[in-house]
Amino acid sequence: MTNDLGSSVHPTRHWHRLDDGRVQCDVCPRACKLREGQRGLCFVRARQDDRVVLTSYGRSSGFCLDPIEKKPLNHFLPGTSVLSFGTAGCNLACKFCQNWDMSKSREMDTLADAASPGTLAEAAASMGAHSVAYTYNDPVIFMEYAMDVADACRERGVHSVAVTAGYICDAPRREFFAHMDAANVDLKAFTEGFYRKICGGQLGAVLDTLLYLHHETDVWLEITTLLIPGENDSSPEIEALSRWVVEHLGPDVPLHFTAFHPDWKMRDTPPTPPATLSRAREIALTNGVRHAFTGNVHDPAGSSTYCHGCGELLIERDWYVLSTWNLTDDGHCRHCGTACAGVFAGPPGQWGRRRQPVRLAEAVPEAAPATASTRIRDL
Ligand code: SF4
Numbered sequence: 001m002t003n004d005l006g007s008s009v010h011p012t013r014h015w016h017r018l019d020d021g022r023v024q025c026d027v028c029p030r031a032c033k034l035r036e037g038q039r040g041l042c043f044v045r046a047r048q049d050d051r052v053v054l055t056s057y058g059r060s061s062g063f064c065l066d067p068i069e070k071k072p073l074n075h076f077l078p079g080t081s082v083l084s085f086g087t088a089g090c091n092l093a094c095k096f097c098q099n100w101d102m103s104k105s106r107e108m109d110t111l112a113d114a115a116s117p118g119t120l121a122e123a124a125a126s127m128g129a130h131s132v133a134y135t136y137n138d139p140v141i142f143m144e145y146a147m148d149v150a151d152a153c154r155e156r157g158v159h160s161v162a163v164t165a166g167y168i169c170d171a172p173r174r175e176f177f178a179h180m181d182a183a184n185v186d187l188k189a190f191t192e193g194f195y196r197k198i199c200g201g202q203l204g205a206v207l208d209t210l211l212y213l214h215h216e217t218d219v220w221l222e223i224t225t226l227l228i229p230g231e232n233d234s235s236p237e238i239e240a241l242s243r244w245v246v247e248h249l250g251p252d253v254p255l256h257f258t259a260f261h262p263d264w265k266m267r268d269t270p271p272t273p274p275a276t277l278s279r280a281r282e283i284a285l286t287n288g289v290r291h292a293f294t295g296n297v298h299d300p301a302g303s304s305t306y307c308h309g310c311g312e313l314l315i316e317r318d319w320y321v322l323s324t325w326n327l328t329d330d331g332h333c334r335h336c337g338t339a340c341a342g343v344f345a346g347p348p349g350q351w352g353r354r355r356q357p358v359r360l361a362e363a364v365p366e367a368a369p370a371t372a373s374t375r376i377r378d379l
Pocket residue numbers: 025026027028029030031032039040041042043045046090091140141
């Protein structure tokens with residue numbers, strides 16, 4: 001923790017005072033207890049003037065137009081583009097973090113782009129993005145900013161996608177996801193030991209988020225598990241994960257098994273062999289998951305969608321390029337009429353595999369210059 005507060009401060013709601021004079025942040029199960037000037041583990045929430053504030057409101061580490069399949073979301077408006085952005089910090093401490101330059105950043109200079117919610121939503125709409133994704137680092141820690149962006153997006157007909165580890169407490173969970181249209185939740189493993197040892201978190205809170213999303217919201221949900229050799233890739237663990245998903249969330253929630261590459265504090269662990277991903281996909285399908293995908297590897301067969309009614313190829317993917325398309329405009333198999341779970345709206349988009357870095361000032365000429373606000377706003 002540090003007392004070097006940044007300047008883009010914004011009031012927050014989920015915290016309370018303790019008898020010993022500290023204040024406790026109630027956003028995630030870490031329950032950071034803060035004295036004046038201290039930051040929480042996520043680095044972006046801090047105590048200032050006897051309350052907890054968000055110190056990265058309105059600032060981003062950068063923007064990029066991506067295929068929605070890259071989030072990964074395979075059954076949410078396939079083929080469309082999504083404006084991705086993130087901030088800095090994270091509330092987990094995963095030793096394998098694949099975005100550590102942003103999630104572990106302790107430099108507010110990382111947040112070079114200033115972006116008001118309205119400017120960001122306007123940029124997404126003007127560039128034809130169907131969605132905005134809160135990604136790169138976990139949006140639950142900058143939820144006030146993400147929710148305001150999502151509201152501005154809704155006014156313009158742009159959807160919101162949360163790419164999150166789902167490590168969040170009940171009350172903020174309800175508030176945050178009420179603003180989202182889709183989520184990809186990282187289910188990092190299926191043992192408490194992995195979460196404790198590798199991520200510094202708890203599996204139970206993540207499962208609670210999955211249950212909440214599936215049973216109490218209309219948010220379209222897909223799940224991603226990054227398979228790390230020797231850590232979370234055993235057949236019994238993948239089978240247990242798959243069975244839990246089918247039993248508690250049903251067969252229609254897509255599962256993505258993606259490849260790890262050596263990074264951050266796990267540079268001595270080898271990359272995931274493609275065969276591991278294929279094995280995981282087979283285990284999931286065998287245990288009743290209807291849509292299981294491999295990811296981060298070139299595997300057109302393993303990353304395509306098939307009808308669970310007749311087995312026909314419904315959506316063919318080669319990386320992020322869609323080719324064969326056998327769905328009706330409302331998401332039914334053209335061969336047998338079985339409904340495919342997902343959010344489909346007419347023919348697929350044509351964004352392809354492009355990744356296009358975006359400068360907001362160019363996308364929205366009246367966008368504010370890259371400076372941070374210093375004003376604290378009251379709730
Ligand atoms: S959101 Fe950040 S400050 Fe709040 S409990 Fe979690 S890690 Fe701590």
